[in-house]
Amino acid sequence: MVTTLLEKEIGEQTIQSTVPLQMEHILNVHDLEIFYGEKRAVNGISMDIEKNAVTALIGPSGCGKSTFLRSINRMNDLIPGARAQGEIMYEDLNILSEQINVVALRKEIGMVFQKPNPFPKSIYGNITHALKFSGIKKKSQLDEIVEESLQKAALWDEVKDRLHKSALSLSGGQQQRLCIARTIAMKPTVMLLDEPSSALDPISNAKVEDLIVELKKDYSIIIVTHNMQQASRISDKTAFFLSGDLVEYDATEKIFTNPSVKKTEEYISGRFG
Ligand SMILES: Nc1ncnc2c1ncn2[C@@H]1O[C@H](COP(=O)(O)OP(=O)(O)OP(=O)(O)O)[C@@H](O)[C@H]1O
Numbered sequence: 001m002v003t004t005l006l007e008k009e010i011g012e013q014t015i016q017s018t019v020p021l022q023m024e025h026i027l028n029v030h031d032l033e034i035f036y037g038e039k040r041a042v043n044g045i046s047m048d049i050e051k052n053a054v055t056a057l058i059g060p061s062g063c064g065k066s067t068f069l070r071s072i073n074r075m076n077d078l079i080p081g082a083r084a085q086g087e088i089m090y091e092d093l094n095i096l097s098e099q100i101n102v103v104a105l106r107k108e109i110g111m112v113f114q115k116p117n118p119f120p121k122s123i124y125g126n127i128t129h130a131l132k133f134s135g136i137k138k139k140s141q142l143d144e145i146v147e148e149s150l151q152k153a154a155l156w157d158e159v160k161d162r163l164h165k166s167a168l169s170l171s172g173g174q175q176q177r178l179c180i181a182r183t184i185a186m187k188p189t190v191m192l193l194d195e196p197s198s199a200l201d202p203i204s205n206a207k208v209e210d211l212i213v214e215l216k217k218d219y220s221i222i223i224v225t226h227n228m229q230q231a232s233r234i235s236d237k238t239a240f241f242l243s244g245d246l247v248e249y250d251a252t253e254k255i256f257t258n259p260s261v262k263k264t265e266e267y268i269s270g271r272f273g
Contacts, residue, residue: 005093005104026051026190026220027072032086034067034076041067044086045246047239049190054212054221056231056252059241060273065224068241069192071095072222073109074102090190107134110183114195116175118167118182123150123159126167126178127185134186145185152218153181154211173204177211184215191215193223197230209234228268232256240264 027049034042042064049055057065067076074095076082088095095105107130118126127146128136136142146163150156155177159170167178176196183191193212197205212221212234225231231238231252238255240248240263248255248264259265267273 005090005101005108024051025049026090028087028089030087030089032068032071032084032088034064034071034084035082036067036079037081041244042071042084043244047246047249049220049222050237051220052216052218053236054216054223054234055237055239056235057222057224057239057241058226058228058231059247059267061226063241064244065241066194069194069222069224070111072190072192073106073111074100075106075111077102107186108188109190109192110186110188111192111194112176112179112183112196115199116172116179118170118175118178120166120168122164123167123170123178124163127182130182131185149181149185150178152184152215153177154207154214155181171204173200173207176200176204176208180208180211180215184219188219190220190222193221195224195226198226205230228256228270240267242267 025048029045029047029049031044031046032042033040033044045068057069059065070076071084072088072095076084084096086096090109093100119129121129124146127149128142131142131145136145147156150159155174158174167175170178180191180196196212197208200208209230212223215221223235235252237249238252239246240255240259240261242263248259248261250260255264256268259268
């Protein structure tokens with residue numbers, strides 16, 4: 001699977017890590033710095049992301065959480081002047097390497113945004129759009145993937161009788177679960193969620209939270225959230241960012257009950273941010 005991420009055959013030494021790969025981790029981040037022009041938004045962070053776990057990124061506005069999240073599937077490439085250095089190792093490849101096929105990468109490392117952004121197409125069409133583009137044309141196969149993805153996103157029962165109706169007729173919470181289903185259809189290994197439920201009502205938020213916990217059986221999930229209760233409810237590991245630095249990264253229970261760094265304690269107890 002990994003070789004499909006390469007643009008072309010190259011000498012492996014150009015992208016191999018200098019640090020041994022830890023197999024229980026899905027991603028190993030080493031000395032990652034991210035710049036917008038001259039401004040450094042992420043200051044040389046290192047962390048390992050666990051497989052089949054939920055990792056929450058927390059911290060005050062502007063501390064670099066979304067910048068870091070977007071670097072993991074190279075979404076920052078779309079921002080003029082943005083650049084990253086260091087390593088984000090995925091299996092044995094550095095995601096930041098120029099040799100990475102970014103389209104293939106974004107299938108394996110999918111992203112869901114804060115505001116639900118379904119295409120102005122049918123529910124069915126939202127899920128099959130990228131699949132058709134990637135060469136899957138057979139109706140029976142498409143039907144199967146649509147059902148499986150909607151089941152996994154806990155939306156199937158609510159929409160199975162109106163698959164060919166517009167996705168825009170769904171509620172905000174349903175639209176967000178459709179966006180998650182659309183990501184699932186691409187068979188990712190990692191899902192990046194940027195405040196996925198902050199625009200939703202409390203009931204939809206609870207459904208999305210339940211879904212995230214369910215999904216970690218099959219995927220490794222990294223979520224940016226401003227909601228401390230959400231981070232403590234659904235994540236296994238929590239990373240606290242401040243001014244582009246990774247201040248503390250530990251088991252969520254430890255971060256929320258007995259953090260090692262005073263700034264973390266001040267932030268989670270609401271004394272700033
Ligand atoms: N497209 C951009 N161009 C220039 N600077 C940017 C851009 N996006 C973010 N920044 C800057 O990078 C820094 C980190 O921003 P980022 O959005 O990653 O923070 P954040 O922790 O996700 O914030 P929030 O919680 O408000 O979403 C900030 O100083 C921000 O102004």
